[in-house]
Amino acid sequence: MCGIAGVMYRGVGQSFDTGKALIQMLDGCQHRGPDSTGFALYAPEKSGRLKMRFFLEKLIEGDSQDSINTIRGRLGELGAVVEEEAQVGDNYRVTVRFGGDIQKLSYEMERAAKVISIGTSLEIVKDVGSAHDVDDRYDVHEFRGTHGLGHVRLATESDVKPEAAHPFWATGFADVAIVHNGQITNYWKMRRRLQQQGFEFTTDNDSELIAVYLADKLAQGAALKEALASSIDDLDGTFSFLVSTQDEIGYAKDRLAAKPMIMYQDENLVAIASEEVSLNRLFPGQALNTREPAPGTYATWSRSI
């Protein structure tokens, strides 16, 4: 029960105001989900570096410095060398030098702390409240990058808390994030299948499943396009979702088209959202030539084109 948005700017080697763009788009469809808001923002980091974000538990007794020390200690044990760190809102943000197995690092860190995202260019920011509330806490508007996703959420079957907000990171897979509107009805069946292959899940949210499902396909060598094509066959339910990786963005839409999605592209950018009103926020006063993706379809865009 949500609104989704995604934007990718064309132009290799440049950076754009993706934070501001997504805040605008999400403010435009905040009526679809007033409970929480989140952003997946992409800006490439130097090679050999990983950006990581963690939730700091507000409710835990004592100082948040304790949690930071725990995270820092564990990172050191796992061979990740901290280069930059900061406490932003209720998050701990850290850049590390790391050359090992990212999936193993992710799973180990999940056991020590609440990981929001890990990536060479991805950072996820999400919390309860509106797009502007979250921006006030995390300075999303200052973010410049290449592409990103956003999400507003109305919690229906789970609690209102930051961990349940979107976007979802594909736990264990660097740089893969998803925003989703809908409900996957064969969630448990799909989840058991993936768990038997050794994948770990940190929530009971069906959107995390889509992220891990797609990331697994990518890890096996499938192109994002192929992963999206098989998702339409493998996932049951109503869904419109957006996925992003280090250099691609894509959508898939179920055959019933119960959840809206509309897209716009020109020579500078491609933008996709639940409602045209969000797209129009990027182009005030203009009438856009938009297109509604057909039911049961998918598409991807890459930064190199």
Next chain:
Amino acid sequence: MVSLDLAQLSVREANTRLRALGEAGEDVEILNPDARHHIGVGLTAPVRVNVRGSAGYFCAGLTDQAHFNISHNVGWGVGDNMYSGSVVVGGNAGAIPGVAIRGAEIVIHGNMGSRAGQVMKAGTLCCVGNANFMAGYMMYGGRIIILGDSGERLGEDMSSGEIFVAGKVEDLGSDAMLTDIDQGELDSLHEFLDRYDIKAPKGFSKVVNAGTKLRYGTSERPMRSIPFQSFSGASFYWNPKIQEDIAIKSQSGRYRIRGYGGARPLPHFSDIGFRKSLASAGADRNVIDKVSMDTEIGGINGARPLKLSMPVMIAPMSYGALSRSTKQAIALGSAMSGIAENTGEGGMSDAQRDAAGQLIFQCLGGRLGWNIHDMRRADALEIYISQGAKPGLGGQLMAKKVTPELAKIRGIPAGIDLRSPSRHPDILGADDLVIKIEEFREATGYELPVSVKLGAGRIRDDIKIAAKDGFDFVELDGMQGSTGAGSSEVIDNVGIPTLPAIIEAIEALEEIGARDKVQLVLMGGLRDGVDAVKALCLGADAAAFGTSVIIAGGCIACMQCHVGTCVTGIATQDPEHEKRYKPENESQNIHRFLESVRWQIAAITNALGYDNVRQLGRDDLVALTPEAAHITGLPYEPVPVDTATFNMGTAP
């Protein structure tokens, strides 16, 4: 022409100005629309509106007579429920264009989204480009013209009307078929296309209803008369009810339809009692003057509330299931007692509107009888999601009751076995629902409360959604609620009883800290003032009565409501049968019953030591059975003071 600039004005401000300009006969242009929702909603004047750009959801929704021109795209539900007038869209339209229109003309120059013309009743929807899947889904009448290709399942479950396709017909939906087109129809199509400057194609395929699903081969057989008491008796094996069920199915070969509510033992309000002695109840003849019972419902978000003289209202029951005279009698009775009546599905009759003091107008998925003019003369609006007797299913009205007059109000073909859609075309989730509520508020100037009727099913989640989506009140209906016609299997086996329903609803609201953000009206087998007081103690803000009011007004509980030949003239549309019903007498009976409810509420509240019904609370109750204790969390104290020691004195 006056310009309204949405870069300066909110849609709400612009719509207010637009309606005023419409009254003055001024044409209007809308600048910088930027795909905002609800542009033009509720306009009922014969003026032109030019939207320079794209519009969002429900553009021109709930309008009559106006002519809209949108230069670019529109979102979901363009022209929703439009009566007359026109909409021309220069670009593409999102899903459900022309949903539930009742006579307007809608032209889309680009492509249109899925389920175009869903539940439309009359008028023309024309798409110059291609249509997505299920165009004409559940349409009841009117005409759809598609000049490009049609998508999958064209005309799925259409009841009537015609679909003309110039391009490729990909495939036909359930109960739709191709048929020949005659010259008169072709001429009419050409006249329409000429009028909108659209080049006529070489030819058309014509799709209509195939008539395989609208009527049963054998009609529903009347039951033998089994009194409700034996029908719902406690013996499980081969009792009269089971035997009758088998006998009827041996003739019809399908599931059964019957009226009334669940006839099986279920935990109910009789399983809880009052903690305190009610020995003094009834001693004071003037007790009504000593207890404050005035109740306002629906005003918590700033709308004009319903003002009830006691925390009681009438449960939604349709004109259709019930005769016009019965609805009139209930309306009169409720007005005499100073409480609110509810239209149920199927529209508002003048007789009912004139008779009712306060009237809630209900909107269902089929949009049968739903329209802007009756919305404006209602006192509250209600979105029906489901009902307690058959949660998840739509209403059913057997052919015998779908008379020409009734069909006209509902905008459907006469004589079909009407199965109302179980879902709204434009509410597929809590996110769409927000936009729908806003449309109703725009159409009525934010003055009327908007409520939601929920059948008890997934209560915990549903009630939270209702709170978050900002409904002004919720009508919660438990499994013991009745229906004019439903599948017997569903009535007896599906749903959550009223007692656990209210408990779960209150818990859910407390979980999200929204106890004071939602007013709850509880219904579903509530019988009298005693049940009402228990409902109030458990957290309801008011109780609603349906079946008990019908019985007060002459119903003999024979459960044949679906047949259409009700001997009391209540559940019938046959004038010969209806003649037996005397609204002027029955309204007095209903009024007297409601006054007895008032007296019971006052007497018990007073006996519990209060002077205001708002003081009632959970602590006033005990559970009389272990099961009720488990459901409610009330202490199990099976010998209530009031029955055991009343007037017996103390032992020597």
